[in-house]
Amino acid sequence: MNNNKKGSELPSTAVDVLVVGNGPVGATIAALLGGYGVKTLVLDKSHEVLLMPRAIALDNEALRILQLAGLSEDAFEKIVIPEVKMHSPVLGQFSRANTAGCIDGHPKLVTFYQPDLEHAMRNQVSRLKTVTSLGGFELENLVEESEGVVASVRDQDGHVHSVRARYLIGADGASSRVRALIGQEFEGQTYAEDWLIVDTRNRHQSAIDHVEFICDPRRPTPHMPAPGGRERWEFMLHPGESREELESPESIARLIAPWINPQELEIERKAVYRFHARCCNRFSKGRVFLAGDAAHITPPFVGQGLVAGLRDGANLAWKLAWVLHGQAAPSILDTYDVERRPHAQAMINLAKLMGRLVMPRNKVAAFFIHGMMRTLALTPASRKYFEQLDIKPKNIFKNGLFMQHRRSDKLVRGSLFPQAWVRNTQQRIQLSDDTLGHNLTLVGFGVDPLSLLSTAQVFSWIKMGGHFLQIGPCGQRSDSGCDFIEDLNHEILPLAAKGTLVAIRPDRIIMHHAPGTEADSLVRECQILMASVDSTADSVSITINEPPRLRA
Incomplete structure (x- = not known):
């Protein structure tokens, strides 16, 4: 092709x-x-x-x-993963991560082909x-x-x-x-490790529905399902083992025998990869x-x-x-x-770190580390840290193209603006990102942003590739001069006081937010962040007969 x-x-x-x-x-x-x-x-x-x-x-x-x-x-098939389990041959299941549910309108974890x-x-x-x-x-x-x-x-x-x-x-x-x-x-160091990856097919009725790590120091093995009746195993190579040796049909059949009868084994792909950091x-x-x-x-x-x-x-x-x-x-x-x-x-x-925790190289280290993780899971705080994925670094920037965050704010500048289900004025229910489009968007929480800006400020925002949107509570009808959406499940509006303006970048990162009374400062500070040239509207000669709108 x-x-x-x-x-x-x-x-x-x-x-x-x-x-x-x-x-x-x-x-x-x-x-x-x-x-x-x-x-x-x-x-x-x-x-x-x-x-x-x-x-x-x-x-x-x-x-x-x-x-x-x-x-x-539905552009491509996915399997939603409800949990990730970690097993020890001595201690049994010693830890898990809860990946059930959704964040911002999408599953926490899926596998795909x-x-x-x-x-x-x-x-x-x-x-x-x-x-x-x-x-x-x-x-x-x-x-x-x-x-x-x-x-x-x-x-x-x-x-x-x-x-x-x-x-x-x-x-x-x-x-x-x-x-x-x-x-x-x-x-610097690469932390290189060689792993044999085996993808099997026709496992529609047999594949597991979650991800598991078999944390056996003799041969650590991640194992997971994939769409289309596929299932994957990853086997770490021992020192001295060759690619050709491990990729042979006999070796694969032996390694995968605990899960699949070798007579029923259908290999779709096999390859040895070197993992790096x-x-x-x-x-x-x-x-x-x-x-x-x-x-x-x-x-x-x-x-x-x-x-x-x-x-x-x-x-x-x-x-x-x-x-x-x-x-x-x-x-x-x-x-x-x-x-x-x-x-x-x-x-x-x-x-x-996770590689070291779940895949230690000897029995003594495995017993100590996995035992410690199992013990930690008994306390609510440490269980939440691992099980609810608090250990995962938050995608929140410390420095960059946004105004610095203030501790008391629920909306964190430099972090992703939340996504939720909304309804537009045509009564279409959709995820909120689809209403933002490919724009730098000024969002009003229960207020029309256009009502707080002068004509010059409106066109300064438009010249920066900006548009306008108002979010209201479920059941409210629009009297706004710009696009309007209802927050159907009341997930976005509680994050800021009514009348707040939020500047959202096209990648959905919060650039700035401020009370509506500070609308002029917000626009000016966003102009400074974007270092936009000729960002005032002095030279713009446009007559506004009706407020600008994003989409019909």
């Missing part, structure tokens, strides 16, 4: 953004950029979606980003007029100029072509050519950015590898779009590294 809906030749003119790599992160970035109307070219060495075993877990934040990128709830996700995202990209996606091209070199980047790419016939782009994103995986070319190769010192250099495994590699013990890459894409794509559209200054691009790298590193550290 050729990934490009327009043929196989490179565009003759320059593009706004060149994305190198068309895996799930690269394709999601392309979908986001296309949604923002950015002229984007995606290049990948392969034409086809790879079928080798890779990512298998997504959390609620990842599903929310896929929603932002345009994927519907990566090729299905990639096909769904490529289909989404194919609908976007500003995005071209091509296989059969490999990056060789890049040169940064004052106004952009010139990339040299080689096609499958050996011919070299030049591509000009204003910005370039390397989403080309763990062995990233982009990362090497900008001198950001991984440093690595993070770049910087996620960008000049006009070149790194995302996903090109920027950081996370061991799989907390299922955050692909999730971290999707967070990268959501954070970076809108900032590039706003700069390219002239709605923000290029200086905001510096906040990509400032915001994303600390959280990516925190997730890597958590994955390493």
Whole structure:
């Protein structure tokens, strides 16, 4: 399959953004950029979606980003995981994580089949007029100029072509050519471990419905279901064991015998992977950015590898779009590294810690560690820390493109704005992110934001790519001059006093909030954050006959 809906030749003119790599992160970035109307070219060495075993877990934040990128709830199949269990051969189940329920409208944890996700995202990209996606091209070199980047790419016939782009994103995986070319190769220890991954099929009636870690120091084994009647096992290799030895049919049958009769074993895929824990010192250099495994590699013990890459894409794509559209200054691009790298590193550290906790290498350490975890589970505070996933680092930025947080506020600046079920004026029930669209949105809690702003301030906000929205209680009807939604389950309105204004970035991060009486300061401070040029409305000559609206 050729990934490009327009043929196989490179565009003759320059593009706004060149994305190198068309895996799930690269394709999601392309979908986001296309949604923002950015002229984007995606290049990948392969034409086809790879079928080798890779990512298998997504959390609620990842599903929310896929929603932002345009994927519907049924775009690809998922299995909702209610719990993660940890078993010791001596102590039995010694710990668990409760992953039942939803956060922000999405399940806390699901498993999925990566090729299905990639096909769904490529289909989404194919609908976007500003995005071209091509296989059969490999990056060789890049040169940064004052106004952009010139990339040299080689096609499958050996011919070299030049591509000009204003910005370039390397989403080309763990062995990233982009990362090497900008001198950001991984440093420090890697914590490398070799694991055999085995995916089986036709397990519709037999697969487990949760994730389990068999924490046997003789051979630690994560085990989980996947859509389409699939089931996965991951077996850690011992020192001295070879890839060829462990991948043999006899070895796989022996390893998987506790779960499957070897006569019934149907292997879909098998591969030995080396798990690493690595993070770049910087996620960008000049006009070149790194995302996903090109920027950081996370061991799989907390299922955050692909999730971290999707967070990268959501954070970076809108900032590039706003700069390219002239709605923000290029200086905001510096906040990509400032915001994303600390959280990516925190997730890597958590994955390493969980690897040590659940998979110690000898019986004495296993008995001590697993016994301690079982004991800790007896106290409510420590049980909540592990079982309710409080151990997972919150996606809250300490520094970046937002006003600093104040301790007493329920709405945390630099964190995700909550998502809930809402109803619009056409009586359509939907998730609230779908009402925000691809915008910088000024949301009024029980108040029309337009009623608190002067004409100049309204147009200052619009020039920054801004729109307006009012949230009211369930059952209230709109008398607002802007778009209006009802908070059906009263999940959003209790988070701030009536009359509060909240500035929400396109990636759903809270940029600022303030009482409606401080509306002018809020708009001015957001302008400063965006470093927007000509951000006053003095030169705007527009007559307002009726208030601006987001959508009909």
